[in-house]
Amino acid sequence: MTGSPRPVGVPSAVAPTAALAAIPGATDELMARVAAGLEAVEARIRVEVDHEDPFIAGASAHLLSSGKRFRPILTLLAAELGDGFGPGVETAATAVELTHLASLYHDDVMDEAEMRRAVVSANAAYGNSTAILVGDLLFGTASRLLAELGPEAVRIQAETFVRLCSGQIRDDHPCPPGTDPVAYYLGVLADKTGVLIATAARYGGMFSGCDDVTCQILESYGEKLGIAFQLADDVLDVTSDESGKEPGTDLREGVDTLPVLYVKASTDPADRRLQELLARDLRDDDAAHAEALALLRAHTAVQRARDYTRQVAEEAQQVLEPLGDGDAVQALRALAAGVVDRTV
Template sequence: MARSPLDLIPTMGRDLERLELRLEAAVQTQDPFLTEVAGHLIRAGGKRVRPGFVIAAAAIAHNRPGPANDDVLTGGVAVELVHLGSLYHDDVMDEAQVRRNVASVNAKWGNLRAILAGDFLLARASELAASLGTEVAGLLAATIGRLCEGQVRELQDTGNPNRTETSYTDSIEGKTASLLATSCRIGGLVAGLDRLMVDALTEFGRCYGLAFQVVDDILDIVATDEHLGKPSGNDLHEGVYTLPVIRALGSDCGPQLRDLLGGTVSDANIRSALQLVRTSGGVEEALDTARRYAQEASANLEKLPPTTTTAALGMATDHLIDRARIPLGDR
């Protein structure tokens, strides 16, 4: 697993190792086939950003935090299962063939099994959240609803070159930022932090999530397949016009880009469209927006105690922007 600034939290590495075991255990069933399908992307690895935020949020009040307790790990497993379940469903909708450098679940076992396995992951997440009390259970249930709302907003604008930034922002608020905000909130709640700290952590997670998605959308335009672990340019191919594309459509190259997007969806057209977006200034403008969200996230950290964990979350926010700068520098 790639190192991240959260590894500066003394027990984070060991806590995530314990979490991996809990993730594997959470998808064990009496049906070996369902166990295999449900655990497919767990075994493929991942950065575990969301459970990392649960663990970090719970440790925020301690300068030298000890190992995460069982409730914190349960919260981390719950949010990661929601994330994985959403990926199973997303890949069906996108007809994706690769996820995390392995075959997607739908490519390997078909859409029906992928949908059912995704449903199973969401159900297991809800069961785990219920064990943490009614507030956490209600919070996670509401977040799953927001994920769906965000995805529906995106689907409504699929193939629409007139998609607005407001529509885009509303979509990523639901499909990405809500789960990161919830991850931080669950960590704060199960650790018994005071409400002002819990609210600051929640807003940090929301702003971080917005920046995270904008950076992810930038990388889909500028990064290689190997860097992403999935095909680059997939959003354009699917007719999902993200912030760099929306900004490019409003630039001088907008008319040419509209012609390409309105034509036949071919590899050649997608390559040409990607090149136009890269040279339009839309990527740089989108990165400025990501920086603004990151600054808002950092401002919320200033409301928290100046602990090792707070510093690590700040570095994670800076690292997020650096992720987009590397491919930009290579162009």
């Protein structure tokens, strides 16, 4: 890597109407309120990533267009269970998205990625050192914002950050001997993906005046939603040609996602060829990668992973039962169902 970035423009903001496609079945009134809140959050994000140094400003904004604003949308939806959108909710939703954005910079370095959803990756554009430091800068910005909301918000952010980093570290290392690989992987997903989505939902309740019980329900819902969201990505990596990245990227990189773990645990002699391929380094072996992907796509492990994703999404919906059946709760249930629909 060189120290000079490739020419990149500052990406435009995510269109709120496009991002709100993530809320299937929401009423027009609810959509209008969340859209207005999301526009305010989007504007706040743009302000917070700006910097007096043009180079830092450009690097900090580089990945802004790569997200769907799933987490701030969840914060805004959760706030509907309380007093709705307000300054605290705006600040919390902004901080959650900045935390997620920061993690993408670190992910690009860890993955040695060249592209992220049709955008040149941060490390490819700016080099590893700058990508890491920009990620740290964004984490710091998120923490500064949450400090405005009080010590409890800062404590939750710190605990979230610890779990997020723990999940990333464990994801980068093999399952320890004597540990169930599926249980280990699900724990990794809860930490690296579930925890920040859980915090997004919890903040929405906290800063809209919800009581502690409601906030705890939202947090539990969010963690299960986050796990289901990542499990759906596991399936899409195998099955989809339209996921924004090369099909079988995890397979090529040797990532043991849930369908792969199911195949590796199989005792069926018919799976020996696929198991043999999964034991290889597929990074530079296009023929073996293509064969492994074809065999995996045809394997019952994919449907089994879909079924488990549906189960986790249904558990997320069940967590919401004490909150009644208002418009916002129905939208949260639909959000969980929509995660599963992505895999079909």
